[in-house]
Amino acid sequence: MNIQDLEKLIKERRSIRQWKKQEVPDELLRKAVELATWAPNGGNYQGWRFIIVKKKEMIEKMASAVQSVADKIASWPEAMSWQEDVNRYQKNASFFRNAPACIGVFSGVYQSPMDKVLVARESFDREAKEILGFRRSAPTAIQSAAAAVATMLLVFHHMGLGAVWLVSPIQAKKEIEAILKVPPDMDLICLIAVGYPDESPQKGRKPVDQVLEFVY
Numbered sequence: 354m355n356i357q358d359l360e361k362l363i364k365e366r367r368s369i370r371q372w373k374k375q376e377v378p379d380e381l382l383r384k385a386v387e388l389a390t391w392a393p394n395g396g397n398y399q400g401w402r403f404i405i406v407k408k409k410e411m412i413e414k415m416a417s418a419v420q421s422v423a424d425k426i427a428s429w430p431e432a433m434s435w436q437e438d439v440n441r442y443q444k445n446a447s448f449f450r451n452a453p454a455c456i457g458v459f460s461g462v463y464q465s466p467m468d469k470v471l472v473a474r475e476s477f478d479r480e481a482k483e484i485l486g487f488r489r490s491a492p493t494a495i496q497s498a499a500a501a502v503a504t505m506l507l508v509f510h511h512m513g514l515g516a517v518w519l520v521s522p523i524q525a526k527k528e529i530e531a532i533l534k535v536p537p538d539m540d541l542i543c544l545i546a547v548g549y550p551d552e553s554p555q556k557g558r559k560p561v562d563q564v565l566e567f568v569y
């Protein structure tokens with residue numbers, strides 16, 4: 354693959370939120386997850402787990418759980434301060450119920466050797482506690498899962514599929530983990546809804562120089 358093809362692949366991928374009814378073959382889903390596991394990850398620990406859900410009732414159950422938490426949050430008086438945004442968010446909370454497939458991404462806790470030392474000292478050493486706080490502010494397990502998800506989305510796009518990375522379902526973490534019977538040592542990181550795209554959204558990016566700085 355030359356750099357132009359790679360650039361096209363990266364720039365033409367969009368988050369897709371409307372899908373055709375067409376089923377997604379298991380082999381494509383399996384291949385996308387397999388390629389995602391080649392993403393860089395902390396210590397090559399590979400503490401991630403993926404659950405591919407194709408059962409419509411189960412996807413609907415997860416979507417209803419997310420919607421019901423969104424409805425609850427929107428009903429709280431504090432929501433009045435951001436009414437318009439909250440309403441929009443509430444309206445879109447469970448669109449993924451129409452996805453032909455939904456992938457749950459989970460992660461176990463990853464402790465590097467440094468984390469182990471810091472945890473052993475945090476109760477009596479303020480500096481160790483502070484450094485541990487820095488490490489916890491950008492957890493390796495979540496960064497690793499994110500690398501896998503980003504890879505998977507590109508693979509899906511290359512396959513002619515359309516997917517969206519969904520973190521908002523985390524608000525129904527407890528319900529989703531129960532629906533999918535996830536072991537207690539695994540935490541939901543996100544869902545990925547995927548199918549054959551039935552929309553072609555356009556989205557741009559800020560010019561790179563607005564977000565980039567070189568230091569020589």
Ligand SMILES: Cc1cc2nc3c(=O)[nH]c(=O)nc-3n(C[C@H](O)[C@H](O)[C@H](O)COP(=O)(O)O)c2cc1C
Binds near residue numbers: 366369370519522
């Ligand atoms: C960490 C993360 C969380 C996201 N969560 C949601 C979400 O909960 N719901 C949703 O519709 N899109 C979600 N998205 C998709 C973003 O809205 C989308 O990537 C962004 O608007 C840029 O659009 P594009 O992916 O088409 O380039 C998420 C993306 C990322 C990376």
